[in-house]
Amino acid sequence: MNITVKLFASFRTGRFDIETGDYPAGTTVADVADSLNLPQSELGIMMINNRHVKLDRQIAEGDILALFPLLGGG
């Protein structure tokens, strides 16, 4: 199934900004992070289709997954 992954801030270094890839059914957020060598301890904000999700969330065909490190500002 196709999933679009968006990366932000330091996660982009040596990776990409946005990429659509083919993933097996049942892929979770954690699986995608592992495949990109993103340590789970560094994951701050995870969203699918603009909503916050957890690591164990299964991703569906056509979903857009956004991954950010821990960030702050204001």
Next chain:
Amino acid sequence: MDKIARIDMGAAGGPKVTVAGLGDYAGLGGRAMTSLVVAAEVHPLAHPLGAENKLVISPGMLSGTVGSMTGRLSVGCKSPLTGTIKESNAGGQAAQVLARLGYAAVILEGKPAGDDLYKIVISKDGIKVIVDNSLKLMDNYPVVEKLRKEYGDKVAYMTIGSAGERKMLAASIACTDPELRPTRHCGRGGVGAVMGAKRVKAIIIDDAGVTMRPAKNPEAYRDANRKFVEGLRKHPVTGEGLPAYGTNVLTNVLNEAGGYPTNNFKTGQFEGGSKISGEAQAELEIKRGGSATHGCHRGCVIQCSGIYNDKDGKYLTKQPEYETVWSHGGHCGISNLDAIAQMDYMDDNFGVDTIEMGVTIGVAMDAGLAEFGDEAGAIRLLEEVGKGTPLGCVLGSGAGITGKVFGVERVPVVKNQALPAYDPRAVQGIGVTYATTTQGADHTAGYAIATNILKVGGDVDPLKTEGQIELSRNLQIATAAIDSTGMCLFIAFAILDQPETFQALLDMLGSFHGITMTGDDVVALGKKVLSAERDFNTRAGFTKHDDRLPRFFYTEPVAPHNVTFMMKDEELDEVFNW
């Protein structure tokens, strides 16, 4: 900090300076000092631009020490924008310098009768108030340049631009950074107009010949400061994200979360968001020979600011903050960083709050004064503010007044102060803070974004009402206390997540004063400040009906989540019920 200076600008025969001990205000600093003085001494029904109002300038409790992050300066008064009590704080050098000179507060009182313009020089030799009409209607960059020729580079400057002299309700007070740029502003609530009404153009603070404030227990203070700095350096937000990308790293986050107010709060996502994101901004700054990492005051270890050069590599402005990039960017449909940086410079130079000014331009666009996305139109409107034309005076009086003058229904203000860069429909928790804070709409007063969106210090669903009241209450209490210490609020990201870093902060406060500080003491301080502020507002005529968002947030759903603000009035009324 063992004395308070009062400067009666309206005294017979010219301004009169009186310096006395701390009295009832012993031990206070920052917001605790400004709010308790204003609550006790300013008539709640006073006209904010009249002689009865006071402008209280106070360094934080730990400012002027070797402690890191202690450079916040609070300015308080009755706000001409909101009519409420106001505390507006800024970084820059002023707090450290004023604290080392021993002043827990400098209070401007009264109002001179004539048209003369004054500058105030504060040094170890005392305080002088000098007429200087050569500074009239100068803006912040040129006025600091002129003053530097006279007072040099080893001082801190606080100035108002033309907007403050014209008593515009969006007027700010600028504090210089370590390189003497007037870029750090007490922005919110029109504090610059109050300084202008008192005819004070500039305050020059010179700490030559004085030393750091000593702690009661110097070894314990140094040790606690070391642990505190370690904590800030190891937390990903204060140690990595903020130094590398600055506050504008939030553009992509809020846009992704559907909480990025676009085209005057019509939708929650901006197509041009990535072009003005912190990632794009940092890359451009570095490419042009500026910097994406810069501290607003000496002793800052987070270094969230930067230097923004123009396309020819020449300094244009400091790194525009997230709120500024949003208010002049997505809020106005503008996706050109150079145009936004140009407006950031203009705001700093004229001396206006970047949030209020950008939101006002978006409201003016809704009125048809320019099209959304029209960069040149936005800059043209801002130029009117600098010129002080009748249109400029309307715009310089903020979003609420501009909306009324031009008949706009969608005006994002609470207590007449413009909303910052988070849509309260997509982030319910920040809506609670906007509605209920004593200050008028203000994100920093109780930054629910941390837990709602960033997942720092806990996890509360931004699209649900559950947990938001308690969250906003606790954050408002903690913030009132932090704003009193002189600490930059960004330390909150680390102390919310790391108990040992919070303990280090308590130990800094305790060892400095030779006492033991606990979390309960911090909570008690925060409640004391908020209670004084609430009491002032009540006496000024504010009721629970003022603690609400504009109606359109309750009636117009915002995309992409298609939600309205769902918090019930009765719930909002519980925020201060502790």
